[in-house]
Amino acid sequence: MASLELGTLVADPSTIDQPFRADVPVTRRRRQIRWGRGVILVLAAAYFIVPFYAAMAFSLQKPTGGFSLTPLSQIASAPGFISALWLSTQMAVITMAGVMLLMVPTVIYVHLRMPRFRRVMEVITILPIIIPPIAYATGVLESAPAWLRSSQYLLAIVYVILAMPYVYRSLDSGLGALDLKTLVEASRSLGSGWISTIWRVLVPNLRSALMSASVLTIALVFGEFTIANVDNWTTLPVWIYNAPTTDNPRITTLVAMVALLATCVVLTLIVTLDRSQSRNSRRS
């Protein structure tokens, strides 16, 4: 190559090194992949946005044509809406607290002391997904003691069980990313008891896992219909389902869409907050 003149190199492509020429098909493949991704993204976005737009248009369209935000102001005054929203919020908070108190120590214990039991845990925690909600609701109502049957806490207990598959998997992957044994032993050697170790060392390092578990639990509680309906509790989804028979269907559709939008906003906020906190904690 050293003996070749510059002009020869430019004029004769065969003298150019092969690895350089090999880049051409790779670039084309990358471009194809990028196009493929774009198409999938557009289709997925359309799948979600078109029905959402249709529902919003149905709710906000004026009979005379055009759109109006007036129906939004009518939501709060819709009969039963506030109590349904409040019940769903209560259920979400109680369920989240219950499932975390139950699952965090359990999953940590299984990881530390019974690692072979993890497969069994995976099977156990997936049962709430496998069992049909109607069968599950009937079973729970039949077997629950009478004093609990009339309490909204029964619904929360059921939701704790329903949330288990999602919470277990989030925590399991979060703990899997930590050197759990060493962290726990380091903490204990420094004088920290179990509760302190979980609270001061493990929970802060499981923040992302806990955050995603919380997000999934909230989404589950605000979306669950079957069990609440069978158990005669008017949660938000039950109110949305029942309201059209007695009230303006435009309002209930609008509530459903606003609830969906609010959930998306809350989830986005939580995830963004978590990311920014993670970034801050890593900054010196």
Added chain:
Amino acid sequence: MALATDSLTTIGSDSQSLGGAPVVFDNLTRRFGATTALDRLSLDIAPGELVALLGPSGCGKTTALRVLAGFDRPDNGRVLVDGKDVSHVPAQRRDMGMVFQSYSLFPNMNARDNVAFGLQIRHQRASQRRAKASELLDLVGLADHVTKYPHQLSGGQQQRVALARALAIEPRVLLLDEPLSALDAKVRAELRDQIRALQQRLAITTVFVTHDQEEAMSMADRVCVMLQGRVEQVATPSVLYSQPATPFVGQFVGVSSRVAVTRHGDHVEVLGREVPIRGDLNAVPAGELEALLRPEDLNVVVNPSGLGVVTHRSFLGATTRIGVGIAGANLRVDVRSTHADDLELGTRVDVSVNARDVLVTTPRPTN
């Protein structure tokens, strides 16, 4: 990384007068199913002493340390610290600082918060915690890294923070579980010296687990060589090297060559010379025997009609290690590098023994 000697003086004298506690392993046994990890292990460690537990993988050294730390419980036997039986005291109440093999810093805390963690558990005031943590980080040469998080520190720096964290709680016993094994050679050597200097200055009783004999020999006051859950020998590094009590110690510690020998009463004939047998003659097995010879127990001289042939040579700095094939044995001999020029591969040589006595054992089983 040099030690911050000013801080060392301060901490060693007033704010942190540690002092060590005596530790006793009393007849400890620990079984995992059919495996006996500790088999009636007994060991006395004096206050302020650094004892290294040395042995091959699975010899029980880490189990012994974990039992001492309180992370594991013995099936039989006791652990005494300062004369008190702590066998059933939970780990968090033993007041033992520990540095782990894997980087054990809490990822959500910066270096200072990591060091101050044990003080926070002990309800010390925030200002005191911060001051002491900064002092200790200065002591381990990380004064400029107090606000850095573990992922921003190198492996060596993380282990120094872990050491500062372990010392912050003013433990009476310091436990080191192969803390250097994940580090590169240069950092390992630096940190080794740093740990030893700190340990000596603070006079803290230290138990150091390692499978690296160089680390054990260079750092420890005494080395406890373990095999299959038992103590093979506990001795100072020099005694361990020069007077191994068992063939396993002779082979595991340092380098040795095996040569077939013939026994004549209390002597054996090694390479044509009668040499006394070391140790208890009644313990010498019957039948075929081999002597274990250190590289410095042998001399090599160039002789065109000699029986040995140079098969290998490694430059080690001041000395060069020569491999000599002779009468079916492969001997390793150390010669001064300035005298090694004429010992090229293939050179015929004579080998002689200059040892005062030798350790003998049965030949290795052949496959």
